[in-house]
Every structure is written in C-alpha cells, then in structure tokens.
Amino acid sequence: MVKGRFAPSPTGPLHFGSLIAAVASFLDAKSRQGAWLLRMEDLDTPRQVPGAADLILHTLEDYGFEWDGKVIYQSQRDDYYQAALETLISRGLVYPCGCSRKEIADSAVHGIDGLVYPGTCRHGLSGDKQARAWRVRVDDTPIRFTDGIQGPQSQVLARDIGDFVLKRADGLFAYQLAVVVDDELQGISHVVRGADLLDSTPRQIYLQHALSYSSPAYLHVPVAANAAGEKLSKQTLAQPLNGTDRTRDLWQVLHFLGQAPPVALQQENLSSVWQWAMLHWSVDQVPRQRSLTL
Template sequence: MTEAFTTGTPKGRFAPSPTGPLHFGSLIAAVASYLDARARQGEWLVRIEDLDLPRQMPGAASLILRTLEQYGFEWDGEVLYQSQRDAYYQDALQTLSTHGLLYPCGCSRKEIADSATHGIDGLVYPGTCRHGLSPGKNARAWRIRVDDQPISFHDAVQGEIGQVLSRDIGDFILKRADGLFAYQLAVVVDDEMQGITHIVRGADLLDSTPRQIFLQHALGYATPEYLHVPVAANAAGEKLSKQTLAQPLDSRDTTKDLWDVLAFLRQSPPIDLLKENHAYLWQWALQHWQPNSIPRQRAITV
C-alpha cells in the first residue's frame, strides 16, 4: 500500500461492507474501480463501510483486506473505517438541520407500509411527520425534506439517469431509529472528505445516486463522476451476495478470477493471459481498460 495522497489527482475508491468475505460480485466492483482510477493516473482508496454493526461478521474487515492483497490490489493511504466517523456525520446532520432540511419522524415500519406507495427503491415515505410529530409520538429517526426538482446525472455506462425524489423516494432517513447513521449520509460525507472524484461501483446502487447528489448539493459538496457496472446475478436473477449464498473468493487461482472479471466487463482478455501470474494480467488490464465496452445493463447472470 502506498503512503501519501497527491493533491489534484483523480481519486477512486472501493468501499465494501464487512458482512462477509469478498465474492465474485465484490471483485467486479473492486477491479472496475481500481482500473478506472489507475488508468487515470489516479489514487485508489479503500474504505470499510462498517456502519451497520448488527450485520457485521467478526473478522470480515481484515479478511477483505487480506483478500485484496492476495489479488494484487495496492491502495493509497490508510484504510478508512466508517464506524470511527460518527462525529463527522453528526456535524453534517447539524448543518442540514440548520438549513431547515431535517425533521424527526415517529412512524413505525408498519405505519409507513400501511399508507405508503411503492417507488423505485422501496416504499415512498408519505410525509406523515413532515409538519411535526403527532401527539403521543416520539422521534424514532431523522429524515431530510426532499423537493420536486428533477435530479439527473450522466452515468459513464448506464447513460442518463433521473429521479424526482418527492415522487420516487420521499423524505429519506439520515439517522435511524437505532441511532445509527444511514448509508446515504455517511457515503456522501466520506466521499467529500476523501476527495473522491470518480465513483465506480455496482449498478445496484444506481437508484441511490440521486439521493446522494441531493445531499451533496444541500451540504455544498462537489459531485463526483459516476460509473455503475452491471452486478453479477445468479440464475434466479438475484444479485450475488451473502444473502444469496454467493461463494467466497478462493485465492488459489487469482489469475482465473481476475480474467473472469475482465471477461464479465467485456474487456476481451486474451485466453493466453490465463497462463500468466496476476501481476502480468494487471499490467495488460491497465493498458487495455475500455469503460465504453462495459455492457449497459444493471445485471448479468453468471
């Protein structure tokens, strides 16, 4: 791992959650973000998104870092752990509150389900607590007020993406009922603090991006460029994950796994690369990185 950051250079990142070991789907996001950053002569950072303590697997964070090393990844600077950054998230929350964008919500999940409509990423919060808590209600979570202004961005693979948050998402949670900060807030704060200029990740997060852009604007942050690669799916069309019993990576054949990722991303790796070690494969991949060849799909069955 290299040491210091260089100011003014492009920065990408890989931000796994330590809910289990890395699998093929994780490797796709890691390879794509790494190649994109290094092809720009930029830095590549690793962030462990360990906010959701109840879902963590003991030892997973260390296992993830060892696996990355075994596959030949080299990251810049220190690894960032979200679990150590509550003070920064609280500061951002206070800024949003000062701007009048935050309000307490006392609704239970059942109450929301009983009155909400379905949006593009789950239930659309109906705004029950937007103008104050009902008598007898206590604050369970904190939400941000969204508006009806369209938010659109150009994704380097998926093309033009747009949402109207008030219609498609609703006022979303920034601090949960259990006291934990929400992913949407933490990722925005950390990307700004780390100076991330190019976000390359799986297309399962594509629908979260307008929320993150909304928060960036509200906090006065810069908006990075985005590239969302297709996620690997099983025969049932489900994203490979711990929940869908995705097999952990086996580092005994790192070259084959990396070759498979390049093929998944339609980088057309020569079959002869399978005879080489992974260092040689990385060299080839960096010289031939073609983001325009990545399929414009949200998922590909493997």
C-alpha cells in the same frame, strides 16, 4: 487528480461480485495515474461479521490490489456525520420522525427502492409521537445526471423515494449520509461501483447539493447475477473467493467487464494480468446493462 475508492461492507468474505466492483474502480483510477482509496462501510454494526474486515483486506492483497493511504472505517466517523446532520438541521432541511415501520407500511406506496414515506411527520410530530429518526425533506425537482456507463438518469425523489432517513431510530447513521460525507472529505472524484446502487445516486446528489458539496463522476458497472436473475450477494449465498486460481478469477472479471482479455492470459501470472488490464482498460467496452448473468 483522479481519486477513486472501493467501499465494501464487512458482512462476510468477498465474492465474485465484490471482485468485479473492486477491479473496475481500481483500473478506472490507476489507469489514469490516480489514487485508489479503501473504505470499510461498517456502519450497520448489527450486520457485521467479526473478522470480516481483516479477511477482506487480506483477500484484496492476495489478488494484487494496492491502495493509497490508510483504510478508513465508517464506524469511527460518527462526529463527521453528526456535523453534516447539524448543518442540514440549521438549514431547515431535515426533521424528526416518530413513525414506526408498521405505521409507514400501512400508509405508504411502493417506490423504486422500497416504501415511499408518506410525509406523516413532515410538519411536526403529532399526538404523543416521539422522535425516532431524522429524515431529509425532498421535493419534486427531477435529479438528473449522466452515468459514465449507464447513460442519462432521472429521478423525482418526492415521487420515487420520499423523505428518506439520515439517522435511524437505533441511533446509527444511514448509508446515504455517510457515503456523501466520506466521498467529500476524501476528495473522491470518480465513484465506480455496482449498478445495484444506481438508484441511490440521486439521493446522494441531492444531499451533496444540500450540503454545498461537489458531486463526483459516477460509473455503475453491471452486477453479476445468478441463473435466477438475482444479484450475487451474501443473501443469495454467493460463494466466497477461495483464491485457488486468482489469475483465472481476475481474467473472468475482465471478460465480464467487456475488456476481451486474451485467452492465453489465463496461463500468465497475476502480475501479467494486471499489467495487461492497466494498459487495455476501456470504460467504453463495459456492457451498458444493470446486470449480467454468469
């Protein structure tokens, strides 16, 4: 059975870029009689905005989304993440790291997603260093997969990323571990999300192999960018969805995703737009680009 999911972070209200990912994941699952789950990725508690999670749920309901099962909250799942970390520790695949951000910045090179950890603590803590975080050991074996939209992908973690953090110095579990554990435990078969997360996928596949998990199919849709080429996000001051014309918003998302919705559909009600979208959804029509300017 196809099982997809939408996993927003409650750091503020949904915006047009969020709606793109929600619509794509929903249609990919529901057009094939699958299940669509909702997960609140609220691990990074310092960044959470009070009330944002409930606002996101209400907004999704207003736009006609229906999800299967209970909403799960990552902030309530530390026991699952700790169990996975202990499995990796028992397999000798992770190690404690005592490096500060400044120390890493002073000796690291830039990779495709920030600084590449230079491996300072890989062979044990030196001097008077104390454990701050837990990192997973990576190697130079290429991680290859074929994305359902972006095509063949390859990444060498040792070169491009370095040993990455699974549990942070502040005691919070890292996104990369939590998302892998949750996708496995929820039985997610298809991950449909924005292409800004494409470079994270090899790290997640690496962890899946290390934990003896299966890997879902991945489909990364283009992200919406502003005129400056920046991804629409709360950091780039993307405007929240105001819900004043939900039918037109949904039509614009379908247009953005290459589905060629009829212009006249904008005059129909929300239910009619969803019915059309369900019947005509085609992954093959989604632009094979990482981003598109609105």
